[in-house]
Amino acid sequence: MNPKWWKENVVYQIYPISFKDSNGDGIGDLRGVISKLDYLQELGVDMIWICPIYKSPNHDNGYDISDYCDIMKEFGTMDDFDTMLREIHARGMKLMMDLVLNHTSHEHPWFIESRASKDNPKRDYYIWRKGKNGGPPNNWESYFSGSVWELDPQTDEYYLHLYSKYQPDLNWENPVVIDKLHEMVQWWLKKGVDGFRFDAIAHIAKTHGYPDALNPAGTPTVRAYEMFSNLENVHTLLQNLHDQVLYYYDIMTVGETSGLGPEQALDYVGDGRRELNMTFQFEHMFIDAASPGSGKWDVVPWSLLDLKQIITNWQTVLHDQGWNANYLCNHDQPRSVSRFGNDLYYRVPSAKMLATFIHMLEGTPYIYQGEEIGMTNVAFESIDNYRDVETLNYYEERRRAGVPEEKIMAAIHAKSRDNARTPMQWDDSHEGGFTTGVPWLKVNSNVMEINAMNAVKDPDSIYHYYRQLIALRKQHKVIVYGKYELLLPDDNEIYVYTRTLEDQQLLVILNFFDKEPVCQLPSGVVSEKSQLLISNYPLVKGEDLAQLKLRPYEARVYLQSLKEGAAN
Structure with a gap:
């Protein structure tokens, strides 16, 4: 089981520019974060992951760093940071910094x-x-x-530059660069931060000689992912970082490592590897892409069978060998309730179902700001309202290719990173309580209905459902450490799995769609000693758990005893 505090934590991700503005300039800042720490403490989260707040010209919202040891002036000062860190610790929470080691700003x-x-x-x-x-x-x-x-x-x-031209890649073959980066990481650790999310860490090593990429037929191709992702030397570089710096601090580390499966992930997070605690996997983020090589903008309906296969593979391979980081949304992905749920007619039950799914898997659950109140994608009519550099580049590229405007905007409405970056919706006042000024990015028009003030007041809200999930995780070790097993693998509407630890078992039943299918569980799965832990619907008296008619987006979690007299 190998217990660790970071396995038992729940992480809340803050995208600071969009979280809370304290001075009316339309940009979220550190003082704004401080003002909402009580809200996060009440939610019950343990760790706050804050996206980059370093000095930056902000060509890619802070992921282009011009000074690793200073704060972006729009966010505040180092004194503000020190106050924020102190206030986070005073509430029993921890802080994880988002650190970019692959590249800097061109103004560094x-x-x-x-x-x-x-x-x-x-x-x-x-x-x-x-x-x-x-x-x-x-x-x-x-x-x-x-x-x-x-x-x-x-x-x-x-x-x-693997990303924007304003983000030149550092040369990790230069030992002087490595030493300076190690010194900088240690500088933040000495200030008392509790961990790092390492952005784009899989790319710090590139293929020697920088040859052209070739496809299997031997002809040039424009996508050269294998030339600068997850190369063997990445592990040597990370092991050196661990042994020389990270080893001496009791912290949490997670890497952004796209383009790999769970077996490869063990090279980063496997017990004894001396690299990272966990990685973000991206396989499930591409299940709505038309084809593996088509890119994220070519959207097709996703399959629950694909999701089951991917999640089950990660849950199974990493069990007792590594650790998962579980998420459905972040600053780079669309809103989860709009993508995997139903944000029109079943926003509340589908958001609760998706939360149940993530929080009952083995691994550390991540909540992206606004996910706990069911914030949705945005659909700005004009490209002029968008700010994301990737979105703007895609728009211009498609326009030059002669693609109709409506088709381009439909893809942007589905997949733009700005879907997750609209300002946090705190209340139903001017600009949703995010700012007293003009926000850097428009607030979603549904702010009057969807906001934290309404959610906190409503005992049946998505927010309070998240609070229950987090509280249950702290009460039951089986939720953290139990072994995952998939049931009904061929059912394309219902996702059922168990988590087993010693003589306790969770039975998780999830209806991923708006139909009302009957969940017929295999014989022996249902225990005579079943206790309902949480559900997003009121129960119906007299129902048969072994043959259960589910309501749209219904979620149920049962705690079962496997002692004498119980099934399985």
Whole structure:
């Protein structure tokens, strides 16, 4: 079982620019976070993960860092940070920083020096190459579209950026860069932070020589993921970071490591690997993509069977060997209730069902801000209302390709990162209580109905359902450490699984759609000693648990005893 405090925690993710504005400039800030810590304490969460708050020109909402040891002026000061950390700890909660080690901002002093001349001492802090055949050094494509290479006229060489051209990649083959990054990580740990979420950590190592990417037929392809993701040297670099810095602190670490399955994930999180506590997997984030290589914008209906297969694989492979980070939404993904639930007619029950699903799996559950009140996707009519660089690049690219406006906007409404970045809806006042000024991104128009004030007042709200789930996790070790087993694997409407620890078992029953299917459980699954822990509907008297007619998006969790007299 290998108990750890970070396995038992529930994490709440804050996207600070959209969380709470304290000074009326339309931008969320650290003082705003401080003002809402009582709300988070009441919710019951243990760990706050805050997205980047470092000094930044903000081309990618803080993921382009120009000074690792300073605070973005829009968010406040280092004194504000110290106050926030102290207030978080005073409430019995912890703080996890979001740290970008793959790249910096183009305004970071290191890069300013690096691009100054070819013989600058910091030239090799970044990845520079000469062009080839009148173009970039290779055909790798950026995550934000276009080449990963940007020509710098001053020295007539290209620098590499896996993301925006304003985010040049650091050179992790340079030991001086590694030492400086280690020093910076330790600096934050000495301030008392309780962990790190390492952004894009799977990309810090690149294929030597930077060759063109080839598809299986041997012809060039524009997607070169395998050339800069999850390479073997990533593990050496992370083990060195662990052994030289992280080992000396009792912290929680999670890595953003897309493009791998659970067996590969064990290379990062397996017991004894000395790398990370857990990773975010992305397989389930692509179940509504038309094809594996089509990208996220080509949306198709998703299959519950696909979701079952992916989640079951991760739950099974990592059990007793590693640890899962469980989520359905974050700052880069659409709102979970709009994507996997029904935000029109069954918003409340479907949001509760999805919360039950995540919180009853083995692994650490993550709540993204607003998820606990059922915030939904937004559908701005005009591209002018969007701020996300990835969304704006996609729009321009599709327009140049002649794609009709309505088709482009439909994809953006479904998948834009701004869906999750609209300001937190605190109440039904001006701008949802987020700001007294003009918000940096428009507030969702459903703010009068969906807001934290209404949710806290309503004892049957999504918010209070989350509070129950979190409280149950603290009461029952089986929710944290129980072994997962899938039931009814071929049912395309109902997701049923058990979690078993010693003589206790959870039975989790989830209807993922708006129909009313009958859940016929296998013989011997239902115990005579079943206690209902939580449900998003009132129970019906006299019903047969072994042959249960479910209501739309219904969720139930039973605690069963496997002692003498019980089934299974």
